[in-house]
Amino acid sequence: MEHFNVEQKIQDFIAKIEARNPNEPEFLQAVKEVAVTVIPFIATKKQYSGMKLLERMAEPERTIIFRVPWVDDKGEIQVNRGFRIQMNSAIGPYKGGIRFHPTVNLSVLKFLAFEQTFKNSLTTLPMGGGKGGADFDPQGKSDMEVMRFCQAYMTELCKHIGPETDVPAGDIGVGAREIGYLFGQYKKIRNEFTGVLTGKGLAYGGSLIRPEATGYGVVYFAEQMLKTIGQDFAGKTVTVSGFGNVAWGVVKKVTELGGKVVTISGPDGYIYDKDGISGEKIEYLLELRASGNNRAADYADKFPSAEFHAGKRPWEVKCDVAIPAATQNELFLEDAQLLVENGVICVTEAANMPSTLDAINHFLDHKVLFSPGKASNAGGVATSGLEMTQNSIRLNWSSEEVDARLKEIMIGIHKACRDYGKEESGYVNYVKGANIAGFVKVAEAMLAQGVV
Numbered sequence: 412m413e414h415f416n417v418e419q420k421i422q423d424f425i426a427k428i429e430a431r432n433p434n435e436p437e438f439l440q441a442v443k444e445v446a447v448t449v450i451p452f453i454a455t456k457k458q459y460s461g462m463k464l465l466e467r468m469a470e471p472e473r474t475i476i477f478r479v480p481w482v483d484d485k486g487e488i489q490v491n492r493g494f495r496i497q498m499n500s501a502i503g504p505y506k507g508g509i510r511f512h513p514t515v516n517l518s519v520l521k522f523l524a525f526e527q528t529f530k531n532s533l534t535t536l537p538m539g540g541g542k543g544g545a546d547f548d549p550q551g552k553s554d555m556e557v558m559r560f561c562q563a564y565m566t567e568l569c570k571h572i573g574p575e576t577d578v579p580a581g582d583i584g585v586g587a588r589e590i591g592y593l594f595g596q597y598k599k600i601r602n603e604f605t606g607v608l609t610g611k612g613l614a615y616g617g618s619l620i621r622p623e624a625t626g627y628g629v630v631y632f633a634e635q636m637l638k639t640i641g642q643d644f645a646g647k648t649v650t651v652s653g654f655g656n657v658a659w660g661v662v663k664k665v666t667e668l669g670g671k672v673v674t675i676s677g678p679d680g681y682i683y684d685k686d687g688i689s690g691e692k693i694e695y696l697l698e699l700r701a702s703g704n705n706r707a708a709d710y711a712d713k714f715p716s717a718e719f720h721a722g723k724r725p726w727e728v729k730c731d732v733a734i735p736a737a738t739q740n741e742l743f744l745e746d747a748q749l750l751v752e753n754g755v756i757c758v759t760e761a762a763n764m765p766s767t768l769d770a771i772n773h774f775l776d777h778k779v780l781f782s783p784g785k786a787s788n789a790g791g792v793a794t795s796g797l798e799m800t801q802n803s804i805r806l807n808w809s810s811e812e813v814d815a816r817l818k819e820i821m822i823g824i825h826k827a828c829r830d831y832g833k834e835e836s837g838y839v840n841y842v843k844g845a846n847i848a849g850f851v852k853v854a855e856a857m858l859a860q861g862v863v
Contacts, residue, residue, distance in 0.1 A: 421450045428469055435518035437739060437764070441525050442469050444768060444783075448843040449850050464854045468528060471521065473497040475571055479545055481563040483556050493564050495543035495571055495579075498524035501856035504575055505541030506531055506792060508582030511560075511589065515544040522739075523582075526763055527792070529849030530785040533824045536796035541577055543568070549584050550705065561592035569597050574605040574802070580795050581610040583738070586656075587622075591615075606802025609795035618798035619810035620817070621791075626660015626736070626761065627814065628790015628821045633732060633759040634668065635825035636780045639839060640756070645669035650730040652676040653737035654707060657761050657788070659696045661734050662688050674725035676737060677707030681725040684710075684717040729753040736761035744769035751777045760784035771842060778838050786828050786845035793820045824848075 428442050446465065453459045475495040483489055494517065497505045507527040510520070520542045528540025545564055549557050572579060581590050590610045597607055604616075611617035620627070630644075637643055647670040651658050654675040662672045671687035675696065684692070692714060699709060711719035726733060726746035733755050735742050739762065747770035750758065757780040760766060764784060766774075774781040794817055801807055808816075831851075832844020 417451050417454050420454065421446055424450060424465065427466070431470075432518075432521070435521060437518045437522040438525065439518075440768065441522040441764060444764075444771075444842070445525075445529070445846045445850070448846040452847050452850070458858065459854060462858060464857060465850075467857065468499060468850075468853065469525065471496050471498045471524065472500060473571075474517070474521075476517070477567045479547070479560065479563050479567070481556075481559045483559075484553055491545050491547045491560070491564075493543075493545045493567060494520050495568060495577070496520045496524040496541060497571070497577055498540040498542070499528040499853060500539035501853050501860060502532060503537035503539045504573075505577035506538035506580070506795065507540060507542040508544075508580045509585045509589075509593070510542070510544035510582040511547045511549050511584030512544070513546055513548045515546045519739075520544060523763055526785050528853060529846065530789045531792055531796075532849040532852040533786055533827065533845065534789050534793040534796060534820055535823060535852075536793060536820075538578075538792065538796055538799075541579070542582075543579055544582065544585075547584075549589065554588070557589060558592045561589055562596040565593045565596035566600065568593075569600050572597075572607060574607050574799075578606065578795075578799060579608055580792070583655075586610075587612055606799050609798045611798070613807075616798075616802050618794060618801055618813055619808070620813050621794050621798060622656050623660035623663060624794035624813075624817055625657045625788050625791030626662070627664045628793065628817055629657070629661055629734060629736070629759055629761040629787050630664035630668065631790065631818050631821035632782060632787040632825055633734070633757060635822060636757050636759065636782060636839075636841070637732075639829070640780070642756075643668070644732070647671070647731040648673055648729070649732045649734060650674040650725045650728050651734045651736055651761075652681070652725055652741060652765070653735075653762065654696050654699050654710075655736070656700065657791070658736040659693065659700065661736055661761055662693050662696065665734075666693065670732070673730070674728055675707060675710065676725050677705050679706050679708055680719060680721040680723050682707050682710045682717050682719055683725070683728055684714065686716060726750055730755055732757045732759065734759050734761050735765035737765065738762055739764045740767055742766040742770050744773055746770060747773040750774075751779060755779060758782070759787045761788050763788070775840060775842065780839070780841070782828070782841040783845050785849060786824055786841060789824055790817055790821055793817060
């Protein structure tokens with residue numbers, strides 16, 4: 412009877428969320444994924460009864476949508492839409508990236524802000540959840556156009572953010588160049604030099620190893636997952652998607668730990684390099700990224716021993732460890748089936764929600780070690796938190812110190828996920844573990860602060 416009640420509670424909760432958020436598929440996907448693991452946990456805790464904690468977490472504290480008019484190089488006026496979702500500030504100022512991409516809409520940003528709340532909680536650092544962006548495409552724009560857009564975007568955003576309120580960072584389409592322009596405009600308008608953005612350049616308050624941090628953190632997390640079955644990266648074949656900052660950090664660290672990365676991918680298809688992506692090839696990923704053309708095929712032109720597979724995803728390649736590092740919903744059920752058939756032992760998400768729910772369930776059913784992005788890719792925001800700390804104390808730590816703190820944080824996140832996700836069989840369900848561990852800290856803070 413109790414089991415039926417919990418199932419009914421999950422269905423009722425999801426129905427309510429669907430009714431309130433129509434036409435928001437990404438957001439609904441993220442909330443459902445959390446609900447199925449967290450609601451049964453809530454049912455076992457008397458102090459959570461009737462407090463509507465998950466309902467409150469699924470409703471942003473503030474949703475800001477604004478017009479961003481700017482002038483292109485031809486003197487023509489362009490109009491974009493800007494957003495900032497301030498999801499949850501129970502454990503600290505809102506913290507989350509800014510994404511500039513044509514696909515940016517309310518659903519995508521709400522899903523990212525919701526995930527960010529749990530991810531930031533897992534880092535144990537005092538950061539709430541937020542996310543922002545615009546449907547602006549930096550691809551093909553001149554530096555001056557990007558600058559004018561960033562200045563127009565920040566002119567409105569600066570009213571809603573601050574080092575103790577909301578600390579944005581970069582995300583897809585927002586790299587060091589964009590952060591610089593955004594920071595400059597904030598400083599000009601507010602007349603203050605504060606740690607209001609993270610991912611800044613080293614010359615004006617940035618942190619060492621921030622660009623690599625997400626990828627490094629993913630690999631540190633995967634290393635801990637492999638340890639649970641008495642293994643490590645030495646001699647492992649690894650497939651990676653994407654070729655941006657995150658994939659670059661992953662490839663660097665896997666290679667350092669003795670693994671061999673054999674794939675990267677772009678929107679045009681994937682590269683298979685049987686010799687492994689190491690040395691100058693890793694550095695070439697940065698050139699690819701900086702060129703802004705988004706073509707993985709260029710890698711095969713540069714290194715002819717690599718094969719380019721147009722229009723395909725890298726999950727058909729036989730591997731021990733798979734690390735999706737591109738974007739949401741890039742690994743489907745058929746990909747998961749192929750990976751399992753080919754003997755994958757560990758799948759560690761580096762992007763946000765890259766695997767569909769069907770794919771995740773397939774991995775869990777086949778007892779593959781699987782980690783959701785909110786746990787394994789938290790190294791990026793953790794290092795942003797370390798950047799905030801360095802800004803507050805007006806000091807810069809060495810790259811070794813930042814890396815050591817990052818590794819420590821990832822080991823801590825892994826332990827929390829393992830403790831909450833361990834099943835009677837001994838298998839660790841990291842999805843369940845990450846959701847519950849992330850939920851608990853936010854829930855306790857919300858309970859302490861009353862109905863606000």
